Amino acid sequence: MLEVQDLNKSFGTLQALKGLSLRVQPGEIFGFVGSNGAGKTTAMRIMLGVLSTDSGRVSWNGKEVDDDVRRKIGYMPEERGLYPKMQVGRQLEYFARLHGLGKAEATRATEQWTDRLGVAGRRNDNVQKLSLGNQQRVQLAAALVHDPIILVLDEPFSGLDPVAVDVMSQVLKDKAKSGVPVIFSSHQLDLVERLCDRVGIVSRGSIVAEGTIHELRNAGKPQIALAVSAGPDRVHAALASAGVKPQPDPLEGTSDAPSADGLTRVIVDAEEIDDQALLRAALSAGPVHEFAPRRPHLADLFKDVVVAAQPEEPTQKGRRGIFGRRKDTAR
């Protein structure tokens, strides 16, 4: 298990990390999300040992991570780290050899990963001739070429086209399936929601919410999705008379909440009113086609929890966010 305990890191007067802790189990994909400047890159760089921590520790299977373990980590840095004027194939072989692979093994791994990531035809090109997306595929190959025991990837999906996103997602799933703990940061929350076993939301240097997608969604505010066969004015008036303030359904027009002529879709905070009273109010506007509990998606949770943690010096309440005390991450 990869364990990060109580990291603190300051740059001058700025405290970038404030007691950040997380655990990633073998075979698990952990999504590391947070606003710009929250501290994700700083924490990942400390995990890799390319940045020192002021206090706290990073351990692998109970032992502090040393140079030997670090050599076996696959890392994709945010600032990317390829040599622009070096050929893709030679560069990957070079990285593989740096991590201790023999020549034949390095060549074999380079061929395997460039094939898998769809850049085999570019092996003899200098990196700078590749599109940014293809450079990113090569960067992922560089993180994988030495068959790492841990994967730490800083925004691996940013700027990728949908095909490349699928290829990269499948690679991460396969690596996790083979028992590797995978941690990656991303601002693409729909992707994180689809791909990750667990997610940690970082705000101002600490994890403010953490759990499986299911746990996080269930801990969010319950809502009711309503679809009523009546015009919006009529539906809003009927609900207002029952003391409810409906919101537009953010999923309207998707396969979860298809639009139809004459159908009004709204979301109601389930804590505002009991189900029976809500149903009566909706029926007074027209036939009710849908009346279903709705759990918030990661993007909604993210906004709630990050806003809840916004005060300059977070209070205990703010630090806990909307999910209550952070759960122990042990399984």
Ligand SMILES: Nc1ncnc2c1ncn2[C@@H]1O[C@H](COP(=O)(O)OP(=O)(O)OP(=O)(O)O)[C@@H](O)[C@H]1O
């Ligand atoms: N070398 C550095 N010197 C000074 N400040 C730094 C340094 N590295 C990071 N910081 C600051 O530490 C804070 C955390 O930055 P970090 O890059 O870890 O955030 P992040 O969560 O990765 O953000 P993003 O999503 O924008 O990549 C920011 O305020 C950043 O400006």
